[in-house]
Amino acid sequence: MSRVGNKPIEVPPGVTVTAETSAVTVQGPKGTLKVPLPAGIRLEKKDGTLLATREGESAASLHGMARSLVANAVHGVTKGFEKHLDIVGIGYRAEVRAGTAVFTLGYSHPIEFPIPQGIQIAVEKLTHVVVRGADRQAVGQVASEIRGLRPPDPYKNKGVRYTGERLKKKVGKAAAAAAGGAGGAAKG
Numbered sequence: 001m002s003r004v005g006n007k008p009i010e011v012p013p014g015v016t017v018t019a020e021t022s023a024v025t026v027q028g029p030k031g032t033l034k035v036p037l038p039a040g041i042r043l044e045k046k047d048g049t050l051l052a053t054r055e056g057e058s059a060a061s062l063h064g065m066a067r068s069l070v071a072n073a074v075h076g077v078t079k080g081f082e083k084h085l086d087i088v089g090i091g092y093r094a095e096v097r098a099g100t101a102v103f104t105l106g107y108s109h110p111i112e113f114p115i116p117q118g119i120q121i122a123v124e125k126l127t128h129v130v131v132r133g134a135d136r137q138a139v140g141q142v143a144s145e146i147r148g149l150r151p152p153d154p155y156k157n158k159g160v161r162y163t164g165e166r167l168k169k170k171v172g173k174a175a176a177a178a179a180g181g182a183g184g185a186a187k188g
């Protein structure tokens with residue numbers, strides 16, 4: 001039995017859930033999401049909660065995942081999801097202009113990132129970016145694409161990173177030679 005799959009999903013007031021055989025539509029104050037259901041998984045409504053059930057053991061491996069996707073959709077249309085990114089580096093910054101996020105990340109040109117539908121990007125203090133939306137997967141994907149514009153450099157730790165992300169800084173070539181104590185001169 002799946003522990004995650006058997007947990008009931010609380011449906012808050014103001015959220016409507018329409019279950020079909022192959023998909024679930026969740027509608028709430030922050031939007032509408034449609035979640036596909038794998039074959040063999042059904043949703044049952046009972047007293048303001050949803051319960052994911054499986055028809056046989058062939059769908060056992062998808063039971064918990066299907067329940068989590070529906071729970072994320074319910075959470076997304078009520079509260080939403082967000083990811084925070086920090087931009088580190090001299091002259092590195094971001095701004096939002098007319099449906100496009102513009103990043104200056106040390107390249108010879110600014111990078112224009114079109115904001116997908118259903119996603120909001122806010123820039124705070126020029127170096128802190130917040131990605132918000134109802135769809136958890138879309139928010140994570142957009143945040144990952146923004147981070148990929150300039151991943152953190154392992155030597156100087158400059159670039160775009162998730163807020164709170166711990167990076168391991170590498171020692172540079174000059175520092176490694178100094179720590180070795182003139183390793184090249186001893187071989188002479």
